[in-house]
Amino acid sequence: MSTHKSARQAPVRAAIIGYGLAGSVFHAPLIDATPGMQVAAIVTSNPERQQNARKRYPQANILATVEELWQDAQSYDLAVVATSNDTHVSLGIAAMQAGLPVVVDKPMAATVADAEKLLTASQQSGKLLTIFQNRRWDNDFLTVQKILSARLLGPLTRFESRFERYRPAPRAGAWRESSDPKLAGGQLYDLGSHLIDQALYLFGKPERVYAEMAQRRPGAQVDDDSFVALHFPSGISAHLWMSQVARISGQRMRVSGLRGTYEKWGLDPQEDALRAGKQPGQPGWGSEPRDLWGRLSTDLTDDNIHLDGPIETEPGAYEKYYAQVRDAITHGAKVPVDPQSVIEVIRVIEAAQTSAREGRTITLP
Known part of the structure; x- marks a missing residue:
């Protein structure tokens, strides 16, 4: 079996940054339920949330800081930014610079200028960017x-x-x-x-x-x-x-x-x-x-x-959102939500x- 073929059959390993409402209720369960994807890491500094994450996703690495994730970025295939709104842009850009495709929770950013920074980082890095407009x-x-x-x-x-x-x-x-x-x-x-x-x-x-x-x-x-x-x-x-x-x-x-x-x-x-x-x-x-x-x-x-x-x-x-994210990463399919369309929302x-x-x-x- 070629390494290329086995790599494509391997699940998309998602690292979820943030384990509040967005991370624990939406992103982690939806990724966990998507064939061909797995919750591979959860980043949260909150001890209670760390405990809850370990209990629900025993196979996932529980990390206290995003620096731990960036240092081991090659072990993952996707970063999900599910943190407070003020960190969406900085964490999204950092994830792409670490070599990871990115899902950013809504709202994409507080301003059009910041949203465009995210899109520019995606274009310059060649890394996939999509926004979680699940509704x-x-x-x-x-x-x-x-x-x-x-x-x-x-x-x-x-x-x-x-x-x-x-x-x-x-x-x-x-x-x-x-x-x-x-x-x-x-x-x-x-x-x-x-x-x-x-x-x-x-x-x-x-x-x-x-x-x-x-x-x-x-x-x-x-x-x-x-x-x-x-x-x-x-x-x-x-x-x-x-x-x-x-x-x-x-x-x-x-x-x-x-x-x-x-x-x-x-x-x-x-x-x-x-x-x-x-x-x-x-x-x-x-x-x-x-x-x-x-x-x-x-x-x-x-x-x-x-x-x-x-x-x-x-x-x-x-x-269907994360099924399309998986297909975009593994087969080059279109992302489920074009970030340019969300810039128009902002x-x-x-x-x-x-x-x-x-x-x-x-x-x-």
């Missing part, structure tokens, strides 16, 4: 794409999308609640980076951005209740809400056209499943019961779809910040 594989978003590809709504007019949660008091000491701009805290960066990414993925680059950003909770240092409106050259408008102060959430998605409407309530089940210790590949992964399906009403006809009432939700599929976030601060609509070049 492109949410069940509702996959269903919307299926409906739009079947042209069941006629000419589109409006896309409405919400991530609304309820946390009545800011979490003391949490970096996501910090006003330090380097940490990219607040809802516009956190939930907004998903909502904006989905809208741009569907409709391209917007030409105008309007936003409102509020700090509603006593003691809040960053936006906890925000709204963004995007207007696209096609005439489509996207209205996006992101909040930590909604005790009852509105519709998750509503897509309107001149011939039909699709509406969906409730969140994709994959995050809750991952938090509960479940993984892709287990029975029922990503699917939801009929009573949670969205509703489609259209006067257009399609032999395969019930046209006025519940429409089955496509199963959510976060596992550009919209910057425009939204300006709009909210100055109380006006921003026209993008």
Whole structure:
């Protein structure tokens, strides 16, 4: 057997930097569940997280510092940056300089300038870079794409999308609640980076951005209740809400056209499943019961779809993200999320910040 062939059959060895929510709930379980990949190392200086990581991934090297990872970089095939937002760029660049392809958690960076530094480092090093915009594989978003590809709504007019949660008091000491701009805290960066990414993925680059950003909770240092409106050259408008102060959430998605409407309530089940210790590949992964399906009403006809009432939700599929990362590393396939597309998301976030601060609509070049 040639060494080349055996190397290709070997699993992609992933080193996960950071073992907080992103590393422990999302990245590690998804990598572990992906055929042809393994959690080979976890970097965390927190003793409790080290203990949890050893228990869940006994085969992984548990490292206290990234310096240990860089010194032994040849033992790994991928670095996953799942740390606080202010370290995404520096750790991503350091990983590529150490010779490793990189997955960077969202948001890619706090500014367009910093995001472009990451992309430049990828281009100069020749190392793969992709961003973890996992909610492109949410069940509702996959269903919307299926409906739009079947042209069941006629000419589109409006896309409405919400991530609304309820946390009545800011979490003391949490970096996501910090006003330090380097940490990219607040809802516009956190939930907004998903909502904006989905809208741009569907409709391209917007030409105008309007936003409102509020700090509603006593003691809040960053936006906890925000709204963004995007207007696209096609005439489509996207209205996006992101909040930590909604005790009852509105519709998750509503897509309107001149011939039909699709509406969906409730969140994709994959995050809750991952938090509960479940993984892709287990029975029922990503699917939801009929009573949670969205509703489609259209006067257009399609032999395969019930046209006025519940429409089955496509199963959510976060596992496809890391399957595509594996294929990009082993076979040179396309990365699941092009970093250039995420730079456009950061550009919209910057425009939204300006709009909210100055109380006006921003026209993008």
